[in-house]
Every structure is written in C-alpha cells, then in structure tokens.
Amino acid sequence: MRVLHVAAEVFPLAKTGGLADVVAALPVAQAQQGADVRLLLPGLPSVMDGVQHARPVIDIGSCFGALRVRLLLARMPGSALPVYVLDAPYLYRRSGSPYGNHAGEEWPDNLQRFALLGWVAAHLAADDADLRWHAEVVHAHDWHAALACAHVADHPASEVRSVFTIHNMAFQGLFPLHDWPLLGLASRHMSPAGLEFHGQLSFMKAGLQYAHRVTTVSPTYAREIATPEFGFGLDGAVRSRGADVTGILNGIDAEIWNPATDAAIAERYDLARPQGKHACRRALQAELGLAADERSLLLAVISRLSAQKGLDLLLAALPQLVAAGVQLVVQGGGDASLEAAFRMAQEAHPGRVHVHIGYDEARAHRTIAGADAIAIPSRFEPCGLTQMYGLRYGTLPIARRVGGLADTVRDAATTLGNGFVFDEATPMALAAAVLRAARLRAQDPAAWQTLQQRGMAADQAWAGAARQYLQLYRDAAGRPGTSLTGGGAGGAGGAR
Numbered sequence: 001m002r003v004l005h006v007a008a009e010v011f012p013l014a015k016t017g018g019l020a021d022v023v024a025a026l027p028v029a030q031a032q033q034g035a036d037v038r039l040l041l042p043g044l045p046s047v048m049d050g051v052q053h054a055r056p057v058i059d060i061g062s063c064f065g066a067l068r069v070r071l072l073l074a075r076m077p078g079s080a081l082p083v084y085v086l087d088a089p090y091l092y093r094r095s096g097s098p099y100g101n102h103a104g105e106e107w108p109d110n111l112q113r114f115a116l117l118g119w120v121a122a123h124l125a126a127d128d129a130d131l132r133w134h135a136e137v138v139h140a141h142d143w144h145a146a147l148a149c150a151h152v153a154d155h156p157a158s159e160v161r162s163v164f165t166i167h168n169m170a171f172q173g174l175f176p177l178h179d180w181p182l183l184g185l186a187s188r189h190m191s192p193a194g195l196e197f198h199g200q201l202s203f204m205k206a207g208l209q210y211a212h213r214v215t216t217v218s219p220t221y222a223r224e225i226a227t228p229e230f231g232f233g234l235d236g237a238v239r240s241r242g243a244d245v246t247g248i249l250n251g252i253d254a255e256i257w258n259p260a261t262d263a264a265i266a267e268r269y270d271l272a273r274p275q276g277k278h279a280c281r282r283a284l285q286a287e288l289g290l291a292a293d294e295r296s297l298l299l300a301v302i303s304r305l306s307a308q309k310g311l312d313l314l315l316a317a318l319p320q321l322v323a324a325g326v327q328l329v330v331q332g333g334g335d336a337s338l339e340a341a342f343r344m345a346q347e348a349h350p351g352r353v354h355v356h357i358g359y360d361e362a363r364a365h366r367t368i369a370g371a372d373a374i375a376i377p378s379r380f381e382p383c384g385l386t387q388m389y390g391l392r393y394g395t396l397p398i399a400r401r402v403g404g405l406a407d408t409v410r411d412a413a414t415t416l417g418n419g420f421v422f423d424e425a426t427p428m429a430l431a432a433a434v435l436r437a438a439r440l441r442a443q444d445p446a447a448w449q450t451l452q453q454r455g456m457a458a459d460q461a462w463a464g465a466a467r468q469y470l471q472l473y474r475d476a477a478g479r480p481g482t483s484l485t486g487g488g489a490g491g492a493g494g495a496r
C-alpha cells in the first residue's frame with residue numbers, strides 16, 4: 001500500500017500543536033507495518049533546512065502566485081522517511097508559524113499556499129509528478145491539505161483513494177468566495193454540496209465532502225462533531241457522511257515520551273524504578289523557584305492558551321486552589337489576554353505559581369516528569385496529547401469529559417481509574433476535581449500510586465492506530481468509488 005500523508009506541519013521541523021506529532025509518528029508506524037509511506041510538506045524555512053538529502057523531482061514552474069515552484073524528494077531527519085517538499089520560496093519562505101506571522105495574523109495568501117499543497121498531492125497520486133512513485137492513498141490532514149481530496153475526486157481516471165483526517169473542527173480554512181478562481185478547481189464544486197459554506201469557500205469541506213473516508217482523532221470526537229455543539233456549522237455535513245466518518249484514537253511517540261530514556265529530565269524512571277519521579281519533582285520546583293513543598297499537589301499545564309483549552313476556568317479557580325496548597329506550573333502561548341492573566345497570576349502567587357510564556361519542548365518534558373498532575377479542562381478536545389504524556393510519566397490527568405479526553409482518562413472513582421474527570425465547564429467543577437486529586441495524593445499514597453501505575457503500564461503506542469488506518473485504507477479501496485463529476489457528495493447517499 002503506497003500512502004502519501006499531506007500536512008502543513010511535522011515534528012520536529014514545524015509544530016504548532018498535536019497535528020505535528022501525529023504526522024511525525026503515524027507514517028513511521030505504518031512504514032514499520034510494511035506500508036510504503038511518504039510525506040508531502042510545504043517548504044517552510046525550517047522544513048527546507050531540516051530535511052536531509054533533498055534532490056529535485058520536478059520543476060513545476062509558476063503557479064498559485066509563485067514564480068518558481070519545485071518538488072523535492074528528501075528524507076526526514078531521524079526516521080529517514082521519504083518526504084516530498086514543495087519548494088516555493090515566494091509562498092513558504094517566511095519567518096513565523098506555518099499559518100501566519102509572529103503577531104499571530106494569518107498570511108493573506110493562505111488560500112494559494114494551501115491550494116498548491118492539495119493540488120500537488122493529487123498530482124503525486126495521479127502519477128503525474130514523480131514518475132518513480134505514486135500514491136494509492138492520499139491521507140490529507142486538516143483543512144490545509146483538504147483540497148487534495150477534491151482534486152483526487154475530480155480526476156476521471158483516478159483509482160486513488162483519499163482519506164481526510166480532522167484534527168480540529170474549529171479551524172476550517174474559510175476564504176472569500178470571490179477568490180474561487182485562484183483555487184484551480186472546477187466551478188461545479190462551488191455550491192453547498194461542494195466547498196461553499198454560507199457565502200464563503202471552505203477548505204475543510206473539500207475533505208468532508210469528497211474524501212472516500214473521513215476520520216477524526218478520537219471516537220468520542222467523531223460523535224461530537226455530528227452535533228451542533230461541536231460541529232462549528234459543519235455537523236450537517238458530518239452527519240450526511242454517515243458511517244464514512246469514524247474516530248481513531250491518536251497514539252503517542254513512545255520513544256520521545258518515555259521517562260525511562262528521556263534525556264531532558266533530571267532522573268530517569270519507570271514502573272520498576274519510580275523513585276526518579278521524586279527527583280524530577282524536586283528539580284522542577286528548584287528550577288522554577290517554587291517552594292520545595294512535598295505535600296502540595298504540583299499541577300502542570302502545557303497548552304496553547306486559547307478559549308478551546310478552558311484555561312480561563314483554571315484562572316478563575318486559582319485563588320481557591322492556591323489557598324488549598326496547590327502549586328501550578330503553566331507553559332504555553334497564544335491568546336494575549338490569557339497570557340497576561342497568567343502572568344498576573346504568577347505575580348499574585350510567588351513561589352506557588354510559575355508561568356512560562358513560550359514554546360519549549362525540553363521544558364515540557366521536565367514539567368510533565370516533575371508534576372504530580374496535569375490539567376486539561378478543555379471546552380472541546382479532538383484528542384489531546386498531553387493527558388497521554390501525563391499517563392506515561394505517572395502524572396495524573398485532571399480532564400474534562402469531552403472528546404479524546406473522555407476516551408483516555410478514567411476517573412479515580414471507577415475500577416480502572418487513571419486520573420480525574422469532571423463534566424461541567426465551570427471553575428467549580430474543575431476546582432472540585434483538582435481538590436479531589438490533592439486529597440487523594442495527601443491521604444492515600446497507595447491509591448495514588450495505583451493510578452500512576454495503571455497509566456504508566458498502558459500501551460499508548462502508535463502501532464494500534466497505524467493498523468486501524470491501514471485497514472481503513474483497504475476498506476476504502478475495496479469499495480467502488482462513485483464519480484463525483486456531477487458536483488459533490490452532498491446527501492446521506494452521496495458519493496462514497
């Protein structure tokens with residue numbers, strides 16, 4: 001099975017969130033299971049600089065507003081996985097995130113930047129770009145890659161199958177409808193059964209409507225996005241795809257996130273040698289200037305600071321938690337008002353609250369290893385990775401029962417508990433869960449240890465999810481596709 005994964009980011013070359021971790025680990029796990037897997041990425045500066053042994057495949061010439069576009073084939077650092085890179089300096093060579101500038105403003109030409117990505121992906125599948133390799137399955141991740149699914153569906157001779165994975169329904173790639181001519185797609189797709197979305201054009205819909213299969217990153221989120229509460233206006237489109245939409249829970253990279261071998265942490269530990277975690281805890285308190293307090297619950301947050309993550313609930317609950325002796329370490333960035341509020345919280349609670357605004361991988365490892373618990377009070381959470389990192393490091397997740405959190409965290413009060421779960425998105429419900437954790441840790445260390453051991457022993461590696469995706473590709477290939485040239489897969493019985 002020849003599989004092309006298409007995405008805007010991949011760890012360690014470019015990362016803004018969990019998407020990058022998935023795109024780094026899933027293809028490698030699939031390759032280990034015998035699939036012939038390659039990546040396609042935009043040539044962001046960090047990607048151009050980070051890949052190895054790059055050589056030109058084809059000179060594409062001028063398109064999507066760029067004068068020079070070339071396709072390169074290189075290797076990923078570390079895994080050596082083959083990676084196609086779109087070298088289009090005019091579109092991708094800028095400093096900032098994959099999506100915008102340092103001030104957080106999106107690039108004004110994102111439509112062209114990601115239209116190019118999907119278009120080239122479809123050509124790679126159609127044996128039109130690299131004469132030595134073509135994909136049987138195009139696996140497009142998030143809206144950035146979604147146009148690949150429309151192009152694949154549009155090609156009359158194509159036997160290629162496309163899979164679209166939604167990593168976050170909140171980000172849909174919406175652009176003015178009058179920019180349609182820039183897309184390079186036939187105008188018959190410019191309808192509500194195609195890419196049109198309330199007077200705008202939606203990249204997300206290209207994946208939702210045209211992919212042979214649509215997946216998201218946890219079973220619970222797959223159900224949630226079919227409801228108005230979580231569907232961000234696309235719940236109807238999700239429902240119309242019926243059983244074509246499924247959830248496959250993300251794994252974690254069990255080599256990068258392994259306390260037994262983690263070079264970033266003060267002392268390595270595992271189930272057989274759990275003492276190392278105490279050393280990590282002391283080292284973290286010392287590093288961050290927190291009181292060397294053995295009894296307090298040391299709570300961590302590693303997160304984008306956005307409304308999605310529910311961290312305003314934590315801010316509201318903080319005075320009560322600090323009064324109860326909780327220590328808090330926050331590492332994150334994003335929303336300016338949340339950044340400012342957390343900075344103020346640090347000033348208000350010296351020695352009890354530490355806030356680091358910024359992105360730092362090694363520091364994230366030290367924090368997760370040193371903390372007792374990790375809070376993820378998200379309003380919605382497609383999968384969430386930090387609760388899984390927490391489980392692996394004996395750092396108990398305190399999570400809202402939503403999306404992938406509901407699929408991975410089980411409350412301490414249940415037979416197979418591995419953390420603490422709450423339902424309401426309120427400061428009170430969050431505070432109650434944190435205080436429950438603090439009490440259990442202080443009053444029943446043996447029960448606490450049992451929870452830790454359960455999490456640390458769990459298999460969260462990618463192998464299982466990789467197998468499920470490969471099976472999904474086979475299912476998609478075994479089912480005859482319907483020509484989409486009539487204009488989109490609209491209704492319940494719509495194509496594929």
Ligand code: ADP
Binds near residue numbers: 021358
């Ligand atoms: P999302 O993709 O919605 O941001 P996830 O939990 O799926 O949330 O993935 C977030 C990823 O980004 C995790 O690997 C987490 O460790 C990492 N991360 C988030 N913020 C930071 C930060 N400030 N420093 C280091 N890593 C971070």
